Amino acid sequence: MLREKIKNWKMELAAVLVFVLVLGMTGLSGSVKAADQTDLKTIDIMFVHDTHSHLNSFSTVVDEKQEMIGGFARIKTLIDEQKEKDPDTLVVDGGDFSMGTLVQTVFETQAAEIRMLGALGCEATTLGNHEFDYRSKGLAKMLETAAESGDTVPELLVCNINWDAMEQQGFSEGQQQIRDAFTEYGVKDYVMVQKGDVRVALLGVFGKDALACAPTCELQFTDPVEAVKKTVAEIKKNEDADIIVCLSHSGTSEDESKSEDEILAKKVPDLDVIVSAHTHTKLDEPIVHGDTYIVSAGEYGKYLGSLSLEQKDDGRWNMKEYKLTSIETDIAENAATQEEINSFMATVDTDYLAQFGFTREQVLAENDVAFDSLEDLYNIHTEHNLGDLIADAYAYAVTNSTDYNGTPVDVAIAPSGTIRDTYTKGNITVEDVFNSFSLGIGADGVPGYPLIEAYLTGKELKTVAEIDASVSDLMTSARLYMYGLQFTYNPHRMILNRVTDVYLLDADGNRRELEDDKLYRVVADLYSGQMLSAVTKTSYGLLSVVPKKADGTPIENFEDVILTDNGGELKAWTAIAHYMESFPDENGDGIADIPQYYAGLHERKVVDDSANLIKLIKNPNKYAVMIAGIVLIAILLVVLLIRLVLKLVKYQTGKRRSGSKAGE
DSSP states (O other), X not given: OHXXXXXXXXXXXXXXXXXXXXXXXXXXXXXXXXXXXXXXXXXXXXEEOOOTTOOSOXXXXXXXXXXXXXXXXXXXXXXXXXXXXXXXXXXXXXXXXXXXXXXXXXXXXXXXXXXXXXXXXXXXXXXXXXGGTTHHHHHHHHHHHHHHTOXXXXXXXXXXXXXXXXXXXXXXXXXXXXXXXXXXXXXXXXXXXXXXXXXXXXXXXXXXXXXXXXXXXXXXXXXXXXXXXXXXXXXXXXXXXXXXXXXXXXXXXXXXXXXXXXXXXXXXXXXXXXXXXXXXXXXXXXXXXXXXXXXXXXXXXXXXXXXXXXXXXXXXXXXXXXXXXXXXXXSOOOHHHHHHHHHHHHHHHHHTGGGGTOOTTOEEEEEOSOOOOHHHHHHSOSOOHHHHHHHHHHHHHHHTSTTOOSOOOOEEXXXXXXXXXXXXXXXXXXXHHHHHTOOOBOTTSOBSOBEEEEEEEHHHHHHHHHHHHHHTTTSGGGXXXXXXXXXXXXXXXXXTOOXXXXXXXXXXXXXXXXXXXXXXXXXXXXXXXXXXXXXXXXXXXXXXXXXXXXXXXXXSOGGGGBOEETTEEOBHHHHHHHHHHTSOOTTSSSSEEOOGGXXXXXXXXXXXXXXXXXXXXXXXXXXXXXXXXXXXXXXXXXXXXXXXXXXXXXXXXXXXXXXXXXXX
16 A cells, blocks of 8 residues: 555656656747847947048048048947947947048157048058058057057957068067067957957958059068968967957958959958058948858948947858948037147147248148049049149159259159149148148158159150050059149050050140150159159059160169259159149138139140051051960961861761771
């Protein structure tokens, strides 16, 4: 009887345990389902890149409309509004935060740009090519200044610097300066950031074209893709990362085969987001490769990019929202941010402009001319009034400098890539002019590229015109705007044989034919002179342009041919400023006026769009003959190959038939 009762108790207890277990499993199952629905990981990211020292709002032309746009104080307002909604919003930058406005002139002593990124709440950035514009010493000093400021500054991330190769070769003085500064600042390959329940891995990389655009960079770099692969593998091995975000100063291109960040996305598919800088691309929709999103927000802080991501079941991320917000005047300025910017700008007058006799807000000229936009210079291959004015300014400044040697300027050259902004209607200030040509530093260590002189033969000037006509469509930053040299080209003619007329126009407006062996005096900025000297090398000797001194000997160091005014370097931007000051005061208000001459064009670069067969083949030059010869040889090879294939097919067919008959 007792045994029977114990047996019943055991059965009841087992039933209770089973019931509890089933109930618990049901509850557990319900809780997992609820967690799946309510605990999906999400993250918000805001980003800028290529801000180029544009801390303040500025007047420019956007979509053929004059606008006041940009400004860190307005960007800060939007970031603060977003952080009220999501305090864990991640803010990042893609590099080229310097070189573009007057505040860059205190780059070394104030480090204003990177400190203001910190003031925005930016948590990480990477190096752009323009961070090297003030050479190794300048970059090192800036980083040391930022580190010693006590301000909160963003992490600086670059994963593909080849320290090992430099160490094996022995560090140069500049490389050692940067290495020491990197150590003081705390530069890393990658960093982990916690955003709510999301573990973010951030890494930075410096692209191939960025390196090609940094002639004063002394650092050596490894292949960007291989370096990112290695860094991502390290992150996956050592970190519990939910998402991997790459800050890439590489850029995208319409030609996908040359689009560095698209190549990166395809070859390193573990990247979730690539913030793509360098090419100043504005992507209204992300480029998507696999599970990788590539995003870009244009240049100069005109737009603030933002995206919201939600994690999928497989651990990758789905983009819920993406937008670019135009930074316009209806956005309120954050007062504290603007006050900080003003304090940096106040140092510009005393620390930089005073040596030139200028102040930042000084009005140089009144303007009623609609100048072409920067986009026009890149996108429309013809003469542009903005390029005309800058090239004319170079010739004027050299001829009117205190150190003028009496030799007339035959040609002045201003490539589109060196022109950084246009002029809008209204007063043009010293700051506006500097911003339009804000690149570089001279041998004197003072910000601003100086003008240089070089001598080219008439034959080489014809080659320069042909380079513009044939090559600049492939590299629009190399489009040339010139004083003195005028030409006509037909875009339908064979490449390197598109120029149909080229000549000089002297100061009196008279046409002068170019003499092939005669030397002509050419003026350009230091950077452009250096690029001219690279033409022969980059074309593998096909195109020959060898800048020379007045005695005809090749220029070995362009710092030897820097032009001076009153003993100091003649800066390109001061050449423009002095040219504007020289204009007549048409309105009688004591301020110079931009001449209406610049409201029109003057046959400096004429596009002959004719498809007439005679015009297309008339007067072939040696390049046309060479290309035609190569095409003809290719056609002959194809014909011979086809004939060979047909013979083989005929032979095989005959062989099969013979075998078939033998079998019968």
